[in-house]
Amino acid sequence: MKPTLPARPDQILADAKFPELPNHYRGKVRDTYDLGDGRIVIISSDRLSAFDSILAVIPYKGQVLTQTARFWFDATADICPNHVLAYPDPNVVVGTRLDILPVEIVVRGYLAGTTGTSILTLYRNGEREMYGHRLPDGLADNQKLPTPIITPTSKANDGDHDAPLTPAEIVEQGLLSALQWETLSKYALALFARGQELAAARGLILVDTKYEFGVDRNGQIILADEIHTPDSSRYWFAQT
The missing domain is CATH 3.30.470.20 (ATP-grasp fold, B domain)
Structure with a gap:
């Protein structure tokens, strides 16, 4: 059986604020932290954005977004270098600062x-x-x-x-x-x-x-x- 997301409609990530991490930037969907050492931490929230507006918060949307991108980064790494360094969490990618x-x-x-x-x-x-x-x-x-x-x-x-x-x-x-x-x-x-x-x-x-x-x-x-x-x-x- 293929793995499925747990049925937890109450589990949403509206914001990803971590005071201990430096240089926070809140985008429409992602919260980003510049670690100052050439790496950034990108956390995909469950915010849903369209036409430059945040419309809703959808359970597990950020996890699906991150893992979908992960599939495609892996499938195209032979074509073009990408910024990915690590995936410490289903919602998180650590990347090269660009x-x-x-x-x-x-x-x-x-x-x-x-x-x-x-x-x-x-x-x-x-x-x-x-x-x-x-x-x-x-x-x-x-x-x-x-x-x-x-x-x-x-x-x-x-x-x-x-x-x-x-x-x-x-x-x-x-x-x-x-x-x-x-x-x-x-x-x-x-x-x-x-x-x-x-x-x-x-x-x-x-x-x-x-x-x-x-x-x-x-x-x-x-x-x-x-x-x-x-x-x-x-x-x-x-x-x-």
Whole structure:
């Protein structure tokens, strides 16, 4: 029998505050501590966030999130280095401290989405040139793209909104060097291809996903945060 989570709907982790740990940062979902020695502790709470708001607290959501990311980090470690050092608890990952790159990377395989920066929203508004790509006329909602594309945006401050970027703008504005963009793009498309392959084997379609990258003290680009979780990705059932 496959292991299952215990039936404890009252057991929730709304916050993860530990006064003995330094440099606490509370995000929408995670509580992070910078240990000051090149390591960070990331604790996934049970907070559920959507559209930049905390909507609810769901029992074991943080544990499922951490363990789902763990599966994908393990399954893609041959493609791209990641920040993981240890998993001392089902909700916790200890990782390498990184300087997060100031560009949000979304890879899309389908004409889908609901936000103002999604390619479906922009396409419905009549735009065909977006994120450095040109999409043809006549595409239907949720249609598969000829090939997956990267749709980068700026990383907005709290209360602001991400803004679409082209690769040329990213380099011209000094957000990334040309070599960093080339490396990051290669990683992102390869990770997405692996994600689609493994999802398809389980009857799912990985429609689109968001990646977070940073650089370590040696300047190496590292995959951070999470990968291919329901918090960062859109999945469809392949049969329907």
